[in-house]
Amino acid sequence: MPPYHAPITLGDEFFSDPHASYTALRRKGGVHRAVAQDGAPLLLVTGYREVREAAMNPSLSLDKRHARSVGRDGSSMPPELDAHLLNTDPPAHTRLRRLVNSTFTPRRTERLRTDVQEITDRLLDRVSSRHRADIMADFAMPLSMEVICRLLGIPQEKRIDFRAWTDTLLSPAAGSAPQSREAMRHMHRFLVTLIEDKRKKPGDDLLSALILAHEEEGRLTAEELVAMAFLLLFGGYHNTASLITTSVLALLSHANHFSAFRSGDLTAHAVTEEALRWNPPAMLAVRRFATQKVRIGDVPTLTGDRIWLSWAAANRDPEIFERPETFDPHRKNNTHLSFGHGTHYCPGASLARLENRIALASLAHRFPALSLVDQPDHVRWIASPRSRSLSELRVDL
Numbered sequence: 001m002p003p004y005h006a007p008i009t010l011g012d013e014f015f016s017d018p019h020a021s022y023t024a025l026r027r028k029g030g031v032h033r034a035v036a037q038d039g040a041p042l043l044l045v046t047g048y049r050e051v052r053e054a055a056m057n058p059s060l061s062l063d064k065r066h067a068r069s070v071g072r073d074g075s076s077m078p079p080e081l082d083a084h085l086l087n088t089d090p091p092a093h094t095r096l097r098r099l100v101n102s103t104f105t106p107r108r109t110e111r112l113r114t115d116v117q118e119i120t121d122r123l124l125d126r127v128s129s130r131h132r133a134d135i136m137a138d139f140a141m142p143l144s145m146e147v148i149c150r151l152l153g154i155p156q157e158k159r160i161d162f163r164a165w166t167d168t169l170l171s172p173a174a175g176s177a178p179q180s181r182e183a184m185r186h187m188h189r190f191l192v193t194l195i196e197d198k199r200k201k202p203g204d205d206l207l208s209a210l211i212l213a214h215e216e217e218g219r220l221t222a223e224e225l226v227a228m229a230f231l232l233l234f235g236g237y238h239n240t241a242s243l244i245t246t247s248v249l250a251l252l253s254h255a256n257h258f259s260a261f262r263s264g265d266l267t268a269h270a271v272t273e274e275a276l277r278w279n280p281p282a283m284l285a286v287r288r289f290a291t292q293k294v295r296i297g298d299v300p301t302l303t304g305d306r307i308w309l310s311w312a313a314a315n316r317d318p319e320i321f322e323r324p325e326t327f328d329p330h331r332k333n334n335t336h337l338s339f340g341h342g343t344h345y346c347p348g349a350s351l352a353r354l355e356n357r358i359a360l361a362s363l364a365h366r367f368p369a370l371s372l373v374d375q376p377d378h379v380r381w382i383a384s385p386r387s388r389s390l391s392e393l394r395v396d397l
């Protein structure tokens with residue numbers, strides 16, 4: 001039997017410096033009993049091998065009806081927007097995933113390359129006459145928002161700054177505070193209206209393709225359609241903006257790597273993959289529930305136990321990655337788990353990678369003397385169980 005340790009409290013202190021917290025936990029093993037901020041017990045999985053195995057285990061369900069205790073954690077979505085890929089198991093998940101894969105194709109992503117470059121150049125033009133800029137507010141957020149809006153076919157006049165809504169929904173108290181419920185209502189109402197408009201006047205975009213499949217083949221319910229749009233919008237906007245910003249932080253915190261990147265000795269692909277490993281935007285997988293007694297690593301579960309898989313902790317497991325705390329874009333065989341593993345691998349991974357590579361290459365080309373205003377240890381992170389995101393990143397241009 002593994003040694004018993006008192007449950008860990010996953011509160012603000014834990015997530016104020018999650019990498020340090022995960023490092024301390026890994027010394028005790030790859031699976032840990034913990035208590036979420038809502039008071040519900042859970043198992044937190046931090047070892048790379050344990051996380052990969054659990055992600056593939058069909059006895060760990062994403063359907064919250066299998067939960068033994070009722071509670072809300074930082075990796076779940078608002079209930080009105082719940083009927084999406086990340087909350088379903090096969091065969092429902094298979095049906096939804098097949099629909100997404102048939103519409104969100106590599107060809108559709110590649111068609112956005114010119115758009116991503118054009119948006120990137122325009123945003124950099126806007127700040128080029130300035131002395132300083134905030135990479136998050138001035139570049140990453142508007143870039144990722146406009147790209148996902150073009151992908152979904154959201155008209156220019158209906159585009160809204162989603163930052164306040166997403167930040168509220170990602171907060172540790174999401175789901176319990178009145179402002180969280182209000183943000184959810186705004187998001188839900190916006191998407192319902194958008195889908196109604198697209199149904200009347202479809203275009204050559206991903207959301208229209210999803211609506212068409214819903215109407216012609218009956219494969220999506222109205223609730224699934226709204227939830228799918230939310231998932232694509234939420235993930236494509238906030239997570240990609242976080243990836244861009246943390247990638248810039250990683251490069252500018254390591255002058256040798258930034259120099260190699262500017263000279264062409266280091267590729268945008270390598271920087272992107274290491275940034276994903278080092279600071280993944282989504283630190284946790286969506287919670288799972290044990291549908292029967294199973295073992296995760298050497299820890300037994302009970303039916304209905306809530307399971308959190310930490311991509312961030314797995315990505316820094318020293319048994320898999322040499323010098324895991326070091327940002328090293330020259331790293332070979334970078335098998336990070338930042339887009340998930342198995343059935344629930346992120347369908348938007350290729351678009352996020354495309355945006356990040358173009359953003360980094362364009363920034364380095366336009367501003368070769370780019371530097372941080374604040375020391376890396378003094379940048380401000382948003383304390384959230386689910387997301388690893390900077391509130392701002394000030395740079396000298």
